[in-house]
Amino acid sequence: MSIVKEFLLLKRDLGGLIILFIMPLVLVITVTVIQDSSFKTVSNTKIPILLVDYDNGSVSKTVFDNLEKNQLFTVITQIDNKPITEEVARENVYKGKFQLAIVIPKNLSVDLQAKVDQNVENIVSKMGFTDSVAKPEKQKIIQQKEVKLYFDPAVQLSFKNSVMNAIDKMISQIETKSIYTTFQNQLGEENTKFDQTSFITFKEIIPKINNKEVLPNSVQHNVPAWTLFAIFFIVIPLSINIVKEKSQGTFVRLLTNPTSNLIVIIGKTITYSVICMIQFYMMVAVAIFLFPHIGLPPLNIEGHLFLMSVVALFSGFAAIGFGILLGTVANTQEQSAPFGATSVIILAAIGGVWVPVFVMPKMMQIIAKSSPMNWGLEAFYDVLLRNVSFVEIIPKISLLFLFFIITTSIALFYDKKKRTV
Structure with a gap:
């Protein structure tokens, strides 16, 4: 009958019940659609960038060709049919019309070749391949060149770093090619071919499940995270219902029955677990079923549904325990609702739902380990992405259940102490 009572209370608040189910769905769809592009190597949307070419040489041509080949960028060299100047590029970028401008300095190609020639000549002369009778010429001092990058102040730091790394790698490859070519000319072996392909390469080893490679995507990261967030949001209606029972006198009437308060708690636990x-x-x-129809990869739960259900159940227990404690301690709905919403957001923030724990400061990483959302999220990731067994998630679900036991016990002790006084 305690369970029936809880379902009747939820049934009377139909609007709140709809929000409890619909809002998490809207949240997971919206966030996943937004973040999906960051998990794709090729995007259909190209970012326009400005290229100011003061060099007009081989280096600037190579930079232009490589940027054109890159499917993430569209290179713009003219505005209103006029070549872009550095001043025009800076003004457009700082006003937010473009996210990036690249300025290639004057004589970059010529000076780069001259610097490489000097370095190669020094090496060749020390190896004894030059005429020792000839008087060495005084070398010209060549100033270091700068390729300027102008970024829109509103772009993220990660975008800046990725672009700067790509440009740096591109310039390094150009310099290396120039060195090889100059060595060929100096040694007089024009027909000699140097293998300029990278000797050291990187290959990602993708984990396999049932001999199939499993490549993580935005869905596998977002669905567990925001499902956990939605589960913990039941703290709000649960705590409000407990406060209502106290303010309306229902709780006092329940206590007159020949049953303990533990029965009432069990009824709430079963109801909200459902x-x-x-x-x-x-x-x-x-x-x-829906994600494939809106351009997102479907969630692959092959062989994982049972363990995911176990994690969801124990995560629900943790959320219910927190909601019972909050509803027991709070005296008014004005206390329980705002505090419940704020505390869930804080637990999500420090638990890794919004920002990965590994990018947090060391102190925050330690604090994150105390968040029940972090335990639940890591358990979901263990099952869905790391393909672990039930035994390996026992420590995390045990922490979730222990959190439920502790919070519920505190709530029962607090209520008994308050009524005794």
Whole structure:
């Protein structure tokens, strides 16, 4: 009957119940669509960048060709049919009309070749391949060149770093090619061919499940994270219902029955556990059946659904325990609702739902280990991405259940102490 009572309370608040199910679905769809582009190596949307070429040489041509080949950028060299100057580029970028401008300095190609010639001549002369009778000429001092990058102040630091790394790698390859060519000319072996391909390469070894490579995508990262966020948001309606029972006198009437308060708590736990599991299965269903129709990869749960359900259940227990404690301690709905919403957002922030834990400061990484959302999120990732067994997630789900036991026990002790006084 305690379970029936809880379902009747939820049924009376139909609007709140709809929000409890619909809002998480809207959230996971919106966030996944937005973040999906960052998990794709090739994007359909090209970023226009400005290229100011004061060099007009081989280096600037190579830079232009490489940027044109890159499917992430569209190179613009003219505005209103006029070559772009550095001043025009800087003004357009700083006003937010373009995200990036690259300025190639004057005589870059000529000076680069001259510098390489000097270095190669020094090496060749020390090796004894030059005429020792000839008087060495005084070498011209060649100033270092700068390729200027102008970024829109609003772009993210990660975008800046990736672009600067790409440009740096491009220039390094140009310099290396120039050195090889100059050595050929100096040694008089024009027909000699140097293998200029990279000797050291990188290859990502992708984990396999059932002999199939499993490449993580935005769906596999976002669905567990925002499902966990939605599960913990039941703290708000649960704590509000407990406060309502106290303010309306329902709780006092329940205490007159020949049952302990523990029975009431068990009724709430079972009821809201059902709600949590319905939320979880709705999120999974949307990720499997709806995502492919809106251009997102479907969620692959092959062989994982049972363990994911176990993690969701124990995550629900942790959220329920927190909601019971909050509803027991709070005296008014004005206390429980704002505090519940704020605390869930804080737990999500420090738990790694929004920002990965490994990019946080050391102190925050330590604090993150104390968030029940972090335990649940890591358990989801263990099952979905790391392909672990049930035994390996026992420590994390045990922490979630222990959190439920501790918070519920504190709530029962607090309520008994308050009524005794």
